[in-house]
Amino acid sequence: MTAMQTAFDIANAVRSGDLSAVEVTQYYLSQIEAREPEIHAFNEVTAQKALDCAAALDQRVQAGESVGALAGVPIAIKDNLCTKGTATTCSSKILEAWIAPYDATVVKRVAEAGAIAIGKTNLDEFAMGSSTENSAFGVTRNPVDTTRVPGGSSGGSAAAVAGGFAPISLGSDTGGSIRQPAAFCGVVGVKPTYGLVSRYGLVAFASSLDQVGPFARTVKDSALLLEVLAGHDPADATSIPQPAPSLVSHLDDGVQGLRVGLVSELMGEGIQPEVAAQVRASAEALAAAGAIVEEVSVPAVTYGLSAYYLIAPAEASSNLARFDGVRYGLRVDAPTTNEMMVATRTAGFGPEVKRRIMLGTYALSAGYYDAYYGRALKVRRLIHDDFARAYQQADVLITPTSPTVAFPFGAKGDNPLAMYLCDLYTIPTNLAGHPGMSVPFGTGADGLPVGVQVLAGTLDEVTMFKVGAALERAATAEAAKGAER
């Protein structure tokens, strides 16, 4: 068992009996033991459960049973996905000791595919943030540079993969919460088309934007995991009623003749020069591989942030109304029910969650609804329509995943707007419902990883992954050249 083994290779070796799931799990647990105290990727490591689960899988392999696409592959799970029998905290004091009575559909699917759940990962409280600094249980450090944030909100899941604690992990992405931490930590992160992956058992933040997706070290592993996650789930009314796409088999198709659009509006203001240079280099690499690269304009994306920071808080204010001290989680006692609810929510939510609840409540309140929420919904339509036009010109779009590389802790201080601007390039995709992925492509300032974002039209994950795989090949070739020099 070696550090760089992919999920794909592990699953093959476990299925053939060359490697036992227990060996694999022990290896990753030893990695966690060595470096987790420094990184804090997890809210909880479920070591004994993982070993028991691995032993059971090994018995099934010995008995000649078929054991699935992720046989014996340890997986880290974002702590806003419900896991029966293990706490699901959303990194919030209001759910600190809460144990879900059922598994999220994605948790069930990875288990059925033979994956070994190894722990629950840290996040910005209720997935609200871009640095994982908003966790009620302490920050997660970026394994590439521990003085920097791992990004967020799925910072723990990105750090778990980047730190070698698990070959794959699950995150959720409402405005960039998978792609941005993937870029910051130098791993692959995918936000699928809205509705491709079930949200059942994902604690809701903004229901029309939330989507579960994979983290992995390689594009192939992320495709393998997405094939397991995707597909219709009757328990989620917004789940698209069609089978999971075949992705892994198309990764070597190449990009000959594919039209790649570089989004002009997302290459300007506020972007670090080294990040822009890498995105241009990635476009050149795709052109060298046979793609037709041109600049494409998607004017409305510049309004994405404004629309998002009205729509997402509005939905959040409604979703988080359920945390009232009655049915689950924290209760702070008070003489009347109303006082109890106020005391519970005041003690249980952190400042960023309160800020978004209030912003959303305000945007939805009488007298302001049309000016704020109503306008934001119209902007959402414009963004959707502009993307639709862009996808007539191009098969995929590329942009930076984030305007900057990973920043130091405290860099955004007490300025929420500065933090929100981190999501400028990832947000429009969520509003449109399209898929997007971040692929590591070289380094920027201070030698930190840069992520290139590949976007595609609705349910066109196959084309997105072809381009992602081509970018990965180019980045690997470039790194090898660099090593020779």
Place this chain on the structure above:
Amino acid sequence: MSARITRDNVAHVAKLARLSLDDNELETFTAQLDAILDHAADVEALELDDVAPTSHPFDLVDVLRPDEPGETLSPTDALAGAPAAESGRFRVPTILGEAP
């Protein structure tokens, strides 16, 4: 600074959202929410009268599933995470006679 949201607005919103804020928090949140709303005001430049709003990425229609009994949570499981329960119900402090 052109106040888009006042301290009184914030206090009112906090009440609606069942949150209690002290004076410092009210101050901070008012300034922060004002800055965020001010940034979001860039959409005021857009001509949106003829644009239809959309609240969802796709045009979904409601469908009914077959009405077949399936597995559900038992009352014990449903109440297991509750801070207080009694006789198979969620227990709360007094509600009658309470001003909303």
